Amino acid sequence: MAIFGLWVINKAGGLVYQRNFAEGLAQLTSNEHLVLAGTLHGIHAITSRLSPIGSSSGAHVIEAETFKMTILLTATGTKFVLITSIAEPSANTVLQKVYEAYADAVMKNPFHTPEMPIRTEGFDTRITALIGSGHT
Template identity: 45%
Template sequence: MGVKSIYILNKAGGLIFQRDFGDSLSKLDSNDYLVIAGTLHSVHAITTRISPVAGSSGLTVMETPSFSLHIFQSQTGIKFMILTDRQQYGIDSIASRIHHLYSDYVMKNPFYTLEMPIRCEKFDRYLGAYISTVA
């Protein structure tokens, strides 16, 4: 499977959504996910400030021998972090579609409070269905 995990962070760097896909990842506990999200948020903020390019958006891709991490930040400051196989292509369109699903099923949900953890069954279901088609 191409997409291994998705993290969504609020403007302050708090983890508001996390989901693993497939069996390739070992399951972590909730504290580990919070530490990962906080670390990635910090690294992204630091790279935005130390970049030699004026107006840089900071860290957008990090590649290792076994996976790639892609970071997409929306206009509102929400960060979508997508962990994929190295061979996965079309990450920009995947991130755009995930943002679209977030906008449709989370932001339009009258019971959702901004900056709080996402507990939206429709978003989770449609996200899972979409990621299964990307693989």
């Protein structure tokens, strides 16, 4: 059980925050992260339209052999993606708390520009307290 990484994707599909917490993920450049986040945004848009009956909020969990991605879509279109081991049970609660930290430390900070990369010290601190320190 481990939490590997966190992404925050803005409503246009841009990666605004990315952080790794544990060894285990492939080392990627920031450019590759951006591309992956954009791709996930597209996949999510497709899954939200595939629902056979009624509307759908899209993919919640994407599971692979060695890890899973849990996606939280907010009312404003911002997506929080948590990359964890398959057995990790707390992914959803952690994502809710990340959303809370985002609302507090990012959206209420006058020095943050919406839809732009998050460079807010307070958010980093809150995430560290929540998930634990990691690498970059």
